[in-house]
Amino acid sequence: MVTKDKSSVKTEAGAELLPKKKLGDLLVEIGLITEENLHEALQEQQETKGKIGQILVEKGFITKDVLHSFLGKQIGVPYVTLSEYGEIPDEVIRTVPEMVARRKNLIPLALEKNTLKIAMANPKDFQAIDDLRSITGKNIKPLLADNDDIKQRIDAYYSKQSDIKSEGKTAKTATTSESVSSILAGSMADIVREMDKTKPSEEAEETAGKEKEKEKVVDLMALAAHGEDAPVIKMVNYILASAVKATASDIHIEPFEDDLRVRFRIDGILHPQPAPPKKVQNAITSRIKIMANLDIAEHRLPQDGRMKIKIGKKNIDLRVSTLPSSFGEKIVMRILDSSSLCLDLTKLGFDEGPLAIYKKNISIPYGIVLVTGPTGSGKSTTLYSTLSTINHPDVNIITIEDPVEYTLSGVTQVQARADIGLTFAAGLRSFLRQDPDIIMVGEIRDTETAEIAINAALTGHLVFSTLHTNDAPGAVTRLTNMGIEPFLTSSSVAMVIAQRLVRVICENCKEAYEVPASSLEALGLTRKEIGNKNKVTLYRGKGCDHCVNTGYRGRLACYEVMGIDEKIRELILRRAPTNEVKQAARAAGMITMREASLQKVLAGKTTVEEMFRVTFADEA
Numbered sequence: 001m002v003t004k005d006k007s008s009v010k011t012e013a014g015a016e017l018l019p020k021k022k023l024g025d026l027l028v029e030i031g032l033i034t035e036e037n038l039h040e041a042l043q044e045q046q047e048t049k050g051k052i053g054q055i056l057v058e059k060g061f062i063t064k065d066v067l068h069s070f071l072g073k074q075i076g077v078p079y080v081t082l083s084e085y086g087e088i089p090d091e092v093i094r095t096v097p098e099m100v101a102r103r104k105n106l107i108p109l110a111l112e113k114n115t116l117k118i119a120m121a122n123p124k125d126f127q128a129i130d131d132l133r134s135i136t137g138k139n140i141k142p143l144l145a146d147n148d149d150i151k152q153r154i155d156a157y158y159s160k161q162s163d164i165k166s167e168g169k170t171a172k173t174a175t176t177s178e179s180v181s182s183i184l185a186g187s188m189a190d191i192v193r194e195m196d197k198t199k200p201s202e203e204a205e206e207t208a209g210k211e212k213e214k215e216k217v218v219d220l221m222a223l224a225a226h227g228e229d230a231p232v233i234k235m236v237n238y239i240l241a242s243a244v245k246a247t248a249s250d251i252h253i254e255p256f257e258d259d260l261r262v263r264f265r266i267d268g269i270l271h272p273q274p275a276p277p278k279k280v281q282n283a284i285t286s287r288i289k290i291m292a293n294l295d296i297a298e299h300r301l302p303q304d305g306r307m308k309i310k311i312g313k314k315n316i317d318l319r320v321s322t323l324p325s326s327f328g329e330k331i332v333m334r335i336l337d338s339s340s341l342c343l344d345l346t347k348l349g350f351d352e353g354p355l356a357i358y359k360k361n362i363s364i365p366y367g368i369v370l371v372t373g374p375t376g377s378g379k380s381t382t383l384y385s386t387l388s389t390i391n392h393p394d395v396n397i398i399t400i401e402d403p404v405e406y407t408l409s410g411v412t413q414v415q416a417r418a419d420i421g422l423t424f425a426a427g428l429r430s431f432l433r434q435d436p437d438i439i440m441v442g443e444i445r446d447t448e449t450a451e452i453a454i455n456a457a458l459t460g461h462l463v464f465s466t467l468h469t470n471d472a473p474g475a476v477t478r479l480t481n482m483g484i485e486p487f488l489t490s491s492s493v494a495m496v497i498a499q500r501l502v503r504v505i506c507e508n509c510k511e512a513y514e515v516p517a518s519s520l521e522a523l524g525l526t527r528k529e530i531g532n533k534n535k536v537t538l539y540r541g542k543g544c545d546h547c548v549n550t551g552y553r554g555r556l557a558c559y560e561v562m563g564i565d566e567k568i569r570e571l572i573l574r575r576a577p578t579n580e581v582k583q584a585a586r587a588a589g590m591i592t593m594r595e596a597s598l599q600k601v602l603a604g605k606t607t608v609e610e611m612f613r614v615t616f617a618d619e620a
Contacts (some may be wrong), residue, residue, distance in 0.1 A: 077123040119145035255328030292320040343388040349557035367494030399440035400427035441465040457492040472562035473581040490572040500614040503552035509544040539604040558596040
């Protein structure tokens with residue numbers, strides 16, 4: 001409520017609100033500056049376009065305290081000098097995450113019952129006040145303070161908080177297995193029960209206090225060792241640790257009208273997990289955004305970020321993506337565990353024949369090698385393994401990726417950033433001036449990138465890249481459809497491989513069983529594929545704790561490797577359809593994706609169901 005007086009107005013906070021006049025006129029009216037002072041300041045303002053109050057301070061006509069006092073009275077917010085509050089308690093500082101304090105230039109001063117006093121350089125930033133109310137669970141009382149004083153206090157107090165955390169981290173150490181156990185002790189239901197016992201304001205206060213600074217690794221083990229984390233923080237830690245333990249590649253947190261859903265992608269398949277209650281949806285979203293250094297105030301636009309977590313001695317990168325939906329923001333986190341990256345080509349799933357062709361073509365001095373397949377088919381792993389194999393001190397390797405998922409020692413890796421003009425095409429142009437021997441382009445998405453890659457290959461560089469096609473022969477047609485002349489494709493492309501990932505049968509619960517050959521024929525397999533047998537021995541997983549009762553543990557790639565020989569070059573030049581190119585490649589000895597997956601079925605590495613899930617039958 002606002003009560004009116006003849007000369008001034010008082011706000012609910014008790015601050016006097018001066019009549020609406022220009023600041024300079026008010027100061028002259030009260031006698032703090034002269035008309036000449038104001039005229040001189042206004043002349044400088046016309047030249048510099050600065051703020052009149054700041055100019056008056058710089059010229060020494062008034063002090064900062066006088067300026068802020070009058071500004072506070074103009075907007076109805078009390079002005080405070082931070083020195084009058086003395087030492088700010090640590091529990092008050094922890095109520096506001098450092099990222100929020102620095103971004104909005106504010107600092108908490110005192111907590112009185114359920115009201116948090118906040119010193120702000122801009123107390124009329126209502127969006128910031130609403131966000132603070134949501135983060136802390138408190139009523140917010142904004143106070144006006146000097147901009148520079150707030151910055152100094154932020155540096156002083158948040159540096160102190162970081163020191164306290166660092167001391168806490170070094171106080172206790174634990175092995176990886178012990179650490180994971182400490183986080184996963186109990187269940188999600190236990191954390192929910194604990195949350196129900198915690199007062200909402202206390203929970204919000206502690207949750208907001210565990211912020212993530214840019215480029216800092218969040219040590220989940222150190223947090224678990226203290227045993228004092230708010231339930232929301234424990235929920236997020238529990239989800240992250242559970243995903244790492246289950247060797248998940250992605251974490252999905254999905255809001256719906258009445259509930260939240262958490263799913264892990266394990267070996268390419270999404271599996272539902274115990275989920276937190278709907279009421280903590282916003283708190284969980286804010287916590288993850290803070291850890292990933294995202295803007296917690298932005299709820300309308302998608303955001304992308306990264307975070308690092310530490311479990312014992314294991315550092316793990318997570319790529320975080322938020323997407324606004326009808327019932328809140330959906331979060332997907334891609335887990336990038338460098339320790340699980342396979343850099344040995346022989347362990348990826350290549351059969352002996354295709355591997356020999358592949359190794360031959362990655363050793364050529366120039367040309368293009370294309371890896372094709374849908375998203376999540378393991379193309380990046382194949383390319384990283386390839387670069388690791390051919391990486392020697394006497395070659396210069398440069399990559400441009402979006403994003404850089406893993407770092408390779410001895411390889412110059414560039415992150416594409418289309419928002420500032422660093423596209424794949426722009427990066428490629430710059431690479432050619434960096435004297436490279438080998439270039440890797442994350443993906444050929446457009447004609448411009450394809451043309452530059454081909455020109456690089458034709459001028460003596462070995463180029464690796466990816467395309468989104470269903471099979472290896474389809475890459476030729478795809479380039480033609482992008483506007484690349486057939487003579488350029490035929491003279492530059494050395495090899496195309498397509499790949500899919502199949503789940504591997506769990507060795508702990510693997511069992512053999514026999515099926516009639518006729519039943520496999522009914523599924524679409526030919527006698528040639530099955531062999532001259534009445535019964536065929538196959539394998540499957542019964543399901544156990546080791547494989548989370550799925551019967552599978554891990555994945556292998558099935559490869560279709562097509563070398564470009566003279567016959568295929570002729571077909572490319574006359575724009576032959578994909579099926580003709582495929583027939584020629586098979587006649588030259590190419591093993592198709594279906595044949596490669598069938599070999600893994602008959603070898604007992606995967607199941608018939610997996611083969612049919614990821615491959616199509618070959619045309620006769």
